[in-house]
Each structure stands twice: as C-alpha cells, then as structure tokens.
Amino acid sequence: MTAAGKKAESSNAARLLILQNMVPLATNLVSSQLEGFSTRLADELFKLSDQSIRPDEAKISFEAHQLVMRNSTAFYRLVAGQINAALSKEVSVFNTKKRTRRDDAQLDTTAQTYEQMEAKILLRNASQALEVLNAEPLVLLNTLIGRILNRMPIDVSQNPFRPEIFVDAVHRAWIELDPDPATHLLVLRLLQPSIFLQLTPILEEINEELMARGIHPESEIASESSHAGATYLPAQKFFSLDPYLQDKLRRVFSGQIELAHSDPHFDLHSLAQVSDTLTNQLDLEADEEDADKASVDQHFFADLLEMQKRIAQQETTHAHYESRLHKVLHAGSAQKLSVVERNTIELLARIFDYIFADQSLGDDIKCMVGQLQIPIVRVALLDRDFFFRENHPARILLDMLGNSGILLDQEASESDPLLGLIGDVVERVQTEFDEQIDLFSDVVSDLESYLKDEEQRAQEAISQPVQTALSEEKMRIAREFAEHDVAIRVETGEVAGFLEVFLQEQWIRILTIAHSVKDEKPHALENALKTMDDLIWSLKPKNSPEERKELISKLPSMLTLLNAWLNAIRWDEPDRVLFFSKLAERHAAMARAPLELSPRRQLEIAVNIAQRASNRRLDRFAQEKVVQEDDEAMKQVAALETGMWLDFNEEDGQVTRFKLAWISPKRSSFIFANRLGDQAFSISAADLEARYRSGTATTLLANSLIDRALTYALRDLAI
Known part of the structure; x- marks a missing residue:
C-alpha cells in the first residue's frame, strides 16, 4: 500500500472512531430517560384502553399497559440494547458517498403486506415529527459530521443519529418484548414527540462533545459570508446552481469527457459539445492513473508553487487582465495530468476569464483576484469540493473579494483601509499557502472580523438618526389614526360644514398627540375622543325639550375641555375666535328653536344627512379607485x-x-x-x-x- 493510501486509511479510521465514541454517549443518555419514557407510554396505553370505543382495541391497549408495568426492567434493557446496536451499525457502515434516500425505501410497496406498509408509514411520520422538533441540534450535528469528513454538511437521511434510528430501535424493542402482532402498530402510533424519548438533550450533548474535541461548525463562516448572512456585505439574492448545471459539473469531473482547452483570449460562448451518456460519480478517475502518478503530481505542484512565488514578486498593474491558467496547461509537467485535473484547470481558467470581464468589478479587486489564480488551482486540485460547496473557505474568499467591490469607495479606494487589508490577505495566501486549506478559513476570519468591527462602528454612528426616525414614524402613525378617527365621523354626513373644517385642521392635531402618548396616558385619548363626540352631538338637531335641556347642561364642561385642548396645541389664531362665534350662534339657535320640530322638518333633516353621507362614501370610493396600484x-x-x-x-x-x-x-x-x-x-x-x-x-x-x-x-x- 502506498503512503498516500495508508494515510487515507488512517484518516478514515480516525474519523470513524470519533463517531463510534458517540454511540455509548447516546446510549447512556437514552438509558437515563427510559423510566420516564416507559411511564409515559404506559399511561398513554391505559388512557387509550379507557377511551377507545372499540372493545378489541381497548382490550389490547390495557394488556399492553399491564405488560409494560410488569416488565419495565426488561423493557429498559431491550430499548437500550436495540438503540446501541442500531447506532453502532449505522456508524460502522457510514461513509461519505451518497446514500439511498430513506423516504424512497420506506415507500417501497413491493412484496409487502398491509401491516408492513402501514408500519413504514407510521415510522416515517413519527421520524419526521421528531426531525421538525429537533431541527436545530440536528442541523448542527449534520454540519459537525460533515466537518469531520472534510466535506459539506450531510443530509439528515445520512446522519447516523437521526430520529428514525431511535424510533425504529424502540419499535423493535417492543416487538421483542411482546410477540403479539396486534400491539406492534398500536405502540408505533403512540411514539409521538410528547411521549417518545427527548432527543434534543441527546443530540445537544453529542454536539457539545464533538465541539469539545475541536470540531466546530464551518457554517460560522459560511452563514455570515456566503448568502445574505452578513449585513456588512451586500445583501445577496438567493442563488444556487440548478440541477442541470450541477449535472454538468459532475460530468466534467467524472473523467469521461474532456473540456476543450482554449487560447489566452478564450471565448466564453464557445464550449465543446459532449456526449450525454455517463455517470455522475466523482471518483472514477482513480483507476485510470499511471503507477508513477504521485511523482507527476509532485512535479506539477512544484511548478505551480514556483509560478505562485513568481507572481507574488511581480508588480501588478491595472492595464489588462487575463487568466494565467491557460498557460499552466502548456507546461511540460502538465502533459501527464489526468483528464479530471486538466478539466479542473480549464474550468478555473474560464471562471477567471469571466471575473476579469465582469464590468461590475473595479480594477483594484480584479488585481487582487488575479494574484490568487495559482493558489486557487492548487486548492481545487487538492479539494474538488471547491466547485460543489458554496461554503468552501477558498470560494468564500473569492466571493468576499467580489462583494467588496461594492463596499469600496471608488473615488478614494487607494487609501481605503479595507483595500489594504485585502492586499494583506492576498499576500498571505500567496506566501504561506502550501497544502493547508485551513489557511483560507483563517484569512476569511480576519477579513470578517474587520468588517464586523466596521459594521458595529457604523451602527453606532447612525444611532441618533434612527431615534429621530422612530419618533417621526410614531407621530406619523399617530396622525394616521387621528385622521381615521375624524374621517369615520365626518363620513356620517351629520357634521356641520364649519365643524368639519375645524376637526380636520385642528382636532386632528390634538388626536395625533393623544395617540402618540396613549401607552403612557391612555385617558388622554379617551378624553380627546369624547370631547370630539360631544362637540359633534351638540350641533345635531335637538327635537325635544329634553334634548335641549341636556345640551344646556353639558355645554359648560364641554367648552372648558375644548378650550383646554386648544390651549395645548397653542391655537391662538383669529380663526379660533371665529370658530367659537359660529359655535355659540348654533347653540343659541337650537335653544330658541320651536319646542317641537314638525315631522316634515325632521324628514328634511334626515334626508339631507343621508345625502351628505352618500356623497362622502362616493368621494371616498372615487379616491380609492385613483390610488395607484402596486407597481x-x-x-x-x-x-x-x-x-x-x-x-x-x-x-x-x-x-x-x-x-x-x-x-x-x-x-x-x-x-x-x-x-x-x-x-x-x-x-x-x-x-x-x-x-x-x-x-x-x-x-x-x-x-x-x-x-x-x-x-x-x-x-x-x-x-
């Protein structure tokens, strides 16, 4: 076995050992919950026996309840044993390759009895309910396991500690405890989150143990730097490669096709047409390599390293940008590269061609990106996940550099400290990068730390404008409420013309203040609304002596409150005198009116009010029609x-x-x-x-x- 093979085997064994060490931890945590789980299950079986309207179900439930109560110790042992065995098996067969989707297997209806099909559906439903309830620790565990494997976060269907394993193990333990098939589906229906084992503390403990061993979620970088996770970077529109493009990538790296290699002035519109017959596996090229492949790689990587050092020493200019990678493929040591390796370099050359042609990027950023060409080639040859993982640290760095072009002040970019930091980052990658991809995580972290600090200072700088805007919005909303309060009263058609003008010009101001302080002084709003309603009532026709007497008795207190509110808004213009003069005339006319209004007069007044109300509604309808629709x-x-x-x-x-x-x-x-x-x-x-x-x-x-x-x-x- 070659040294590389031994190293890979050792690495895989070490990763497997980490996961295997989590099995006894999970089993012990399950054991600590078995008494509570057993009690909940027994109680639910008893409840079902008491409430079921089907005698056979009630009988089976009660017998199952008694079985759990009599054999609790045996049930504990069976559950712990089944879970330990299931987790050990899952970990032992666990690998980094794509697994068959569990849902597909569960829905397979070939050669199954009705009971088997129902059991699979119940198992799936119970598992999915637990996945939703434990989504947060599950996602973190998916990420940590992916980190152990040096790849992107795994899917929950690949997680050896997924809820399905626990549910299935408990069900198998019950079948072993009670051979009677009549209880098997019954118990499986009861394995709901409220009754089942509490998986959150188990998953959280596994996560904490993995992180204590130095395994940390790579998503701390990706979630804040990749897609709209960091406010200090331009907000990004949701984007991902569609399935067709992902399939194209897999074909490029299958080793079965070869991209056409282009000249330094590569035209992105002309790509080779290829056959569509082939697999999407990424590791097929291994069997085609020559016996002396390791030495070829070393020679080629040495040439790349030398080229990287030369580029780092050259003085860069903004004159013209083109990918240097087309020339890499013409190097003598590149002639014996595999198809996949040549495809990797060619695809990167095209990517950098696109970057240099992007008009949205300034010369400063293109200059920085250009100096990373050779390090990125070396990264991609070492770790092809660069093309498939959006949160790959080297990919994040390139994306951050691209997005920084938006942040940089184009007029003063030469003196911008951010540009200086980016220059330091690029220089560090050029001079320090050997084969440790973690270097990219380090420099991304440095860049992020700077941007976060800058963002924090920016937020502190706008604290005063934010407070001002909040106050203005509060008053704006209060005025909208005030305008609504007046509008619904005016719309009835019962408000006199001069009073309507007064309410819209002055009382809205009062109501705005009252609404703005309603949380601290709720009685102020009640008082302002009541004063307005009393004022409107005071000018409505009074058809009986009793109503006139009520008006005379209410006027002094109403006018006192009215003046107090007007003093609060400092309405001292001559219009105030005119308003009270008209108000007094109307009140006096009501007091001198005939004792009883004739039915004819009452009808005329009612008709006039109805007509005004109708006109108001028509006006509002017309205004709503002309309101601009969402454009x-x-x-x-x-x-x-x-x-x-x-x-x-x-x-x-x-x-x-x-x-x-x-x-x-x-x-x-x-x-x-x-x-x-x-x-x-x-x-x-x-x-x-x-x-x-x-x-x-x-x-x-x-x-x-x-x-x-x-x-x-x-x-x-x-x-």
Whole structure:
C-alpha cells in the first residue's frame, strides 16, 4: 500500500472512531430517560384502553399497559440494547458517498403486506415529527459530521443519529418484548414527540462533545459570508446552481469527457459539445492513473508553487487582465495530468476569464483576484469540493473579494483601509499557502472580523438618526389614526360644514398627540375622543325639550375641555375666535328653536344627512379607485432588506452608493448610510418609490461571484 493510501486509511479510521465514541454517549443518555419514557407510554396505553370505543382495541391497549408495568426492567434493557446496536451499525457502515434516500425505501410497496406498509408509514411520520422538533441540534450535528469528513454538511437521511434510528430501535424493542402482532402498530402510533424519548438533550450533548474535541461548525463562516448572512456585505439574492448545471459539473469531473482547452483570449460562448451518456460519480478517475502518478503530481505542484512565488514578486498593474491558467496547461509537467485535473484547470481558467470581464468589478479587486489564480488551482486540485460547496473557505474568499467591490469607495479606494487589508490577505495566501486549506478559513476570519468591527462602528454612528426616525414614524402613525378617527365621523354626513373644517385642521392635531402618548396616558385619548363626540352631538338637531335641556347642561364642561385642548396645541389664531362665534350662534339657535320640530322638518333633516353621507362614501370610493396600484417600484421597495446596497443617481450625474442601514418598524422610513456610517440620510417609503420610478435609485443584488462565473462557464456545455 502506498503512503498516500495508508494515510487515507488512517484518516478514515480516525474519523470513524470519533463517531463510534458517540454511540455509548447516546446510549447512556437514552438509558437515563427510559423510566420516564416507559411511564409515559404506559399511561398513554391505559388512557387509550379507557377511551377507545372499540372493545378489541381497548382490550389490547390495557394488556399492553399491564405488560409494560410488569416488565419495565426488561423493557429498559431491550430499548437500550436495540438503540446501541442500531447506532453502532449505522456508524460502522457510514461513509461519505451518497446514500439511498430513506423516504424512497420506506415507500417501497413491493412484496409487502398491509401491516408492513402501514408500519413504514407510521415510522416515517413519527421520524419526521421528531426531525421538525429537533431541527436545530440536528442541523448542527449534520454540519459537525460533515466537518469531520472534510466535506459539506450531510443530509439528515445520512446522519447516523437521526430520529428514525431511535424510533425504529424502540419499535423493535417492543416487538421483542411482546410477540403479539396486534400491539406492534398500536405502540408505533403512540411514539409521538410528547411521549417518545427527548432527543434534543441527546443530540445537544453529542454536539457539545464533538465541539469539545475541536470540531466546530464551518457554517460560522459560511452563514455570515456566503448568502445574505452578513449585513456588512451586500445583501445577496438567493442563488444556487440548478440541477442541470450541477449535472454538468459532475460530468466534467467524472473523467469521461474532456473540456476543450482554449487560447489566452478564450471565448466564453464557445464550449465543446459532449456526449450525454455517463455517470455522475466523482471518483472514477482513480483507476485510470499511471503507477508513477504521485511523482507527476509532485512535479506539477512544484511548478505551480514556483509560478505562485513568481507572481507574488511581480508588480501588478491595472492595464489588462487575463487568466494565467491557460498557460499552466502548456507546461511540460502538465502533459501527464489526468483528464479530471486538466478539466479542473480549464474550468478555473474560464471562471477567471469571466471575473476579469465582469464590468461590475473595479480594477483594484480584479488585481487582487488575479494574484490568487495559482493558489486557487492548487486548492481545487487538492479539494474538488471547491466547485460543489458554496461554503468552501477558498470560494468564500473569492466571493468576499467580489462583494467588496461594492463596499469600496471608488473615488478614494487607494487609501481605503479595507483595500489594504485585502492586499494583506492576498499576500498571505500567496506566501504561506502550501497544502493547508485551513489557511483560507483563517484569512476569511480576519477579513470578517474587520468588517464586523466596521459594521458595529457604523451602527453606532447612525444611532441618533434612527431615534429621530422612530419618533417621526410614531407621530406619523399617530396622525394616521387621528385622521381615521375624524374621517369615520365626518363620513356620517351629520357634521356641520364649519365643524368639519375645524376637526380636520385642528382636532386632528390634538388626536395625533393623544395617540402618540396613549401607552403612557391612555385617558388622554379617551378624553380627546369624547370631547370630539360631544362637540359633534351638540350641533345635531335637538327635537325635544329634553334634548335641549341636556345640551344646556353639558355645554359648560364641554367648552372648558375644548378650550383646554386648544390651549395645548397653542391655537391662538383669529380663526379660533371665529370658530367659537359660529359655535355659540348654533347653540343659541337650537335653544330658541320651536319646542317641537314638525315631522316634515325632521324628514328634511334626515334626508339631507343621508345625502351628505352618500356623497362622502362616493368621494371616498372615487379616491380609492385613483390610488395607484402596486407597481414595480413599490414591489422593489417592499423587497428591500437591511444590508442591501443601492445606487442613487443625482441631478449632476454623480452616482453615490449607500447601504440600507435601517428600516422603521412600519417600513415607512428608511435610513441609508455609507460603509462607515458617517454619511447618513433618511427617506420616506413614498419618496423612495418615486426614486425607483424615475430610475434614480437601483438595488445592487450581489449573487455569488463564483456561482455566476460557474453558470456562465458551463452554460453551453451539452448534457
């Protein structure tokens, strides 16, 4: 066996040992819960026997209840043994290759009895319910196991500690305890989350133990740096390679086809057409390698390392960018590379061609990316997951560099400390990278730390504008409530014309204040609304002596409250005198009116009120009809999220770039700021919609740079 083979075997054994060590831990944690689980199951069986309307089910349930109560110790032993055996088996056969989907196996109905089919469906349903309940620790465990295997997070169907294993083991333990088939499906139906073992503490303990052994979730990098997870980077539109493109990638790395190698001025539109007959396995090329392949790799890697050092020493310019990787394939040591290795280099060459042709990237960023070509080739040859994992650290670094082009101030980029840090990162990769891919995780962490600190300072810088905007929104919402309070009263048609003007111009101001302080002073709003209602009532026709007497008795207190509120808003204009003069005239006219209004007069008044109410409703209906329906601009504003970057075109033709730093709770106000937060401004939703309609505001959606490059490089490759 070669040294590389021994190393791989040793590595696989070490990984398997880590997982095997988790089995007794899980079994012990299960054992500590068995008494409680057994009690819950027995209670549920007794309840079912008591409530079931089917005599046979009631009898079977009661007998099962008694069986658990009489044989609790044996049940504990059987459950612990079955779970230990099931977990040990799962870990022993566990590998990194794609597994058959468990759901497909469970739904296989060939040569099965009805009871077997029902058992599979019940097992699946119980497992899925537990997966939902334990989603958070399961996802973390999927990630940690993927980290152990040096690959992306595994699927829950591949997790040897998934809920399905526990449910199936408990069911098998019951079958062993009670051979009577009549109870088997009955008990399986009862294995619901409220009765079953509590898996969350078990999974959490496994996670903690793995992390204590130095295995940490790589998602800490990916979730914040890859897709819209970090507010200090441009918000990214959801993007992933579609299944056709993923299949193309697998074919490229199957070793069965070879990409056409192109000249230094490669045209991305002309990719070779290939046959569509072949497998998507990624490790087929191993059997085709020559006996002296290891020495060829060493020679080629030595040439790459030498080229990397030369590029690091060269002075870079912004004159012209082209991929250096096309030349790599012409090196003498590259002639004996496998098809897969040549495909890897060719695909990377096309990716870098796309990056250098991307007009959205500035020269500074292209210069930095260009210096990473050789290190990225070496990474991809060592770890082909670079092409398949969006959270691969080297891929994250390239994406961060691409997104940094949006953050950098184009006018002053030479003095921008972020650009200086990126330069340091690139230099470190060039000079230090050998074969330890963890170096990329380190430099990504450094870059992220800087951006997080910068983001925190920016958030502190906009704290005052945020407080101002919150106060303004609170008053704006209070006024909307106030306008509604007045509108529903005016719409009845019973409000006199001069009073309607007064309510809309002055009382709305009072109600706005009352609504704004209703949490601290709820009685203020009640008082303001009652005063308004009393005022409106006081001007309605009084058809009986009793109503007139009531008016006279209420007027003094009502007028006192009315003046107090008007003093609060400091309404001292001459219009106030005119208003009270008209009010006094109306009240006096009511007091001098005939004792009884004739039926005819009462009918005329009612008809006039109904007519005014109808006109009000028609006016409101007409206004609602002319309200602009949701257009594209409104949809764009509605889709905005904190962290997105926008370009604003000013009247002088200058384009300024700002980040959406804050959105008010009601989305009526938006605060934008530059990267450092020292230039901030607030804009209303309506004004922002108008900017979108006029084309003077545009959203910058930053898809992953490598995703875009891969899509473009593979788009003409036939499946």
